[in-house]
Amino acid sequence: MSKEEVEVTSVEFLIKTGSVIKTIETNLEKNRLDRNTIRQLLNEYSSLAESDGRLMNAARQEPECANRGLFLAYTHIELITWLGKLNFTIPSSSIKWYSLRQFSSKYRLPFFWNSEVSSDLQGQLDHIKKTAALVYADLQAHNISIPTTAIKYPNVPVGDPVSPPVEAYEQLLHRGTIALQVLEGGPAT
Incomplete structure (x- = not known):
């Protein structure tokens, strides 16, 4: 897999995620699962x-910024994996809580400990x-062109360089793809 393919795939992956x-948030709202904080x-x-x-x-353009970009990817994958473990998936969020037939389904979301989950x-x-x-x-400190985004990131001082997580981008992307399949309700392959 070439570097360009990985770059495009990482953006597409996060857009799909x-x-x-x-969709999960919309399902929670439609089915009146009163988890306002979680939905927000x-x-x-x-x-x-x-x-x-x-x-x-953008962080992959500069070797000194790549580790922080990799760490950001790692934090996203951790969140996606965590949501899958808690069963916040499309099938579980689409089950109507008031349906007795579906109430005992294996896809049911946890009803208790919402404040801890939130x-x-x-x-x-x-x-x-x-x-x-x-x-x-x-990226600003290394004069790398920063893509325009809808998010306004706060100005923070640049910290010390971070060492990369154990996994490389490709391994993180593969791990994230598996976690995304779980969120979509498919088997983890």
Whole structure:
């Protein structure tokens, strides 16, 4: 796989992830699953995904920025995997909670511990935002053209360089694709 293919695929992957998360949020609203905070956080994530994908691609242009871009990709994959583990998937969110036939379905979302789930989701979303702000600041410091995004990233001081996570972009993308399949309701292959 060439570098250009990976760059395009990472943006497309996060765009698709954002649309899947938006579908899950819409399903929760349609089926009157009263999880307002979770729905708001999922909606917020879906609006961040494409912009962060563009930041990751820009970060790959400069070797000194690539590690932060890789770390941003890693934080997105962690969130997607976490949502899959909690069963926030398209099939589970599309089940009507008041249907007795579907109530005991294996796809049912957890009804309890919503505040714990909300705070965990908020923490992960805050971590993604902080990491994206660092990538943005790193790109500015290295005079790399920053793609125009709908998100206004805060100005933060550029920190020390970070060492990359264990996985490379291709491995992260593969892991993310598997997690996305779980969110869409398919088997993890």
